[in-house]
Amino acid sequence: MSRTFLGLPLRRGARTLPDDVARPGGHGTSAGAGPASDAFGDVPHPDAPLRWGGSFPDAAREALQNTQLRRNLAHATSTIRAKRAAVVGEVPDWEALRDAGSAIKTDVMARLPELLEELERNVVARGGVVHWARDADEANRIVADLVKAKGVDEVVKVKSMATQEIGLNEALAAEGIAAYETDLAELIVQLADDMPSHILVPAIHRNRAEIREIFLARMGDAPPDLSDVPRELAMAARAHLRRKFLSAKVAISGANFGVADTGTLTVVESEGNGRMCLTLPETLVTVMGIEKVVPTYTDLEVFLQLLPRSSTGERMNPYTSLWTGVTPGDGPQEFHLVLLDNGRTDVLADEVGRAALHCIRCSACLNVCPVYERVGGHAYGSVYPGPIGAILTPQLTKSSGGLSGHHDPNASLPYASTLCGACYEVCPVKIDIPSILVELRAREVDADRGRPTGWGAAMKAASFVMSDARRFELAEKAAGLGRVVAGPKGRISTLPPPASAWTRSRDLPAPAKQTFRDWWRDRPAPAPPVADPGDTGGFGAAATDNPGFGDGGEGR
């Protein structure tokens, strides 16, 4: 398509809401934006939330052309890194908390069957209903049936990675049910009909001017004189969603934690949209991955310290809600918990890879990742981007070839890393992402053994080199020689193993004079953010005033 919006090509979404279904949040009638089913941007809504677009290297190369995206990302990630470092630094027992968080999660995985049964028992004892779903289709079916049984055709939603992962909104739309995202960033993404690019700040790839355009074009009831001051944009969203909250009959959420010994569910958030959804409607449906169970109520004291500081860089996020089944006279009088597998048991079966299930979706690893900071979330082709996505997405899609299928774009994800180790250092539950990446690379090679191309040997060599930081650095230095052979086009088309594995399907840009790791270490500090004089909550203020943002953790 030749139409452009905000400098990005407009493409028809691979899958959008059917025309006869009300578009959540607006009707896309405004001038300049094209029909409502067009995405605002270059990421059409995919059929498979865990597998869209091309392989990582191809998508990354494309993303690197987008300077606006890189500016938005660099700004956002450097801001959040500084905030996180400040609030983590003031906790004297941070390492002990990380150790406890890691140990609790290891314990959870080892006792998962009993803990799930215990959680189920306690939720039921308090008046809740528990459903089990083997996969996305089954979970979507359960939720759609529950909504239809209430006789409504719209629901409000709290930001939730699990429901994104199963494509719940699209599944509900196909059944004539409109799902309204209520988290500000999710609302932006939904109105733009593109995909989230960060697990905590899903619209991190958008700047204020773009968001203003999206609101004016798609919200339907945005004030015509709307400016791009963040406060005004947020207030437009408040007014837009207010009626929805007050009249909604059914809400759908995720959960950050499900406590086995009490049946208590937890949602961590910032804006109050979570509280609205969890409190006002008559019926609440919560979709939770089976790995989100924690053994005891007191385990929350560990995670409610680790999560906010790691994710939003706050001492505590503005709102955390805890509920146990149904409380007569207070909140939803009907509560359903859907426990979701959708590939998690495949991850669990891998003794090394299973640590990916420890993730509490704080997003700290995204914010420190030099690869993520440059390519953004969309290049990972999954609702789980960044370092955690690189280990989780291939494993979650293992049964459909995500780990071993050599034509599967997800199989390239474990290579989306420089193995610099920053993700491991910040991870609040100490997931050793670099080691798992290396392990998955080896798995991918093993699965591919016997192919006549020498791919296997090349990857084994790559894994050998990459599994040791010193070896990797030496290899990088050697690769500096590549500058000589690249020629005037600056691209290398064939390289000896192990690098031939890369050039097999794509050109390799000529290596930089300085290795990436050298450059990362030596790079100048990012330029100080520019405060917006008309906006008291501007960047300058945000960087120093210990602000909160977005939606803490998950519902995720």
Place this chain on the structure above:
Amino acid sequence: MSARDDVLARVRAALGGATATGGPAASGTVARAYREHGDLAPGSPEAVDVLVDRLVDYRAHVHVAASAAEVATIVGDLLADATSVVVPPQLDAAWLGALGAGTAVVPDARDDPRTPDELDRVDAVVTAARVAIADTGTIVLDGEPDQGRRAITLVPDLHVCVVRTDQVVEAVPEAVRLLAAHPERPQTWISGPSATSDIELSRVEGVHGPRTLHVILAPPR
């Protein structure tokens, strides 16, 4: 096979069967070297100072009252422009003693709840609290009759929360262990007014929850 049995069987198979039959290992086997208590005594002036510092940092408004009568005066001042205030069933009546004649008191209880639309027409809410965490500037409500249903502290735009200084603990684990006596109560942890930084990480206070939070620190009963 039901989905439930199927998922549980898959989990057991993934674990190799060994742990699945081994019975629950006590979760006490997890090493906990972190601080289970802060250094400051609950309710101490030092702990209260830390709480105030954190609350202000989150742009909550903090007021200190020396007596119940002073609480009433502060509440009266804060609600001077409010035409209505919703209150939970067992709010300390003395706290409302200085309300202006122009402020209607709207009662709410589990057995007599206001609808969301009714709450939307109310200007403010006054509640007590269950516990406050100094380290993180967090106030926890647990839905007891002096705090009320979750909806009343959510829909009105102004929340006045009275915290007794003896309810202030320093560290998160101290609060969690206190709350663990009644895990079934619906809890709301509040750390400052609602906020978002979804737009370029620029913080905006007050999105869907109350846009203004006043905390009144009251002496122990």
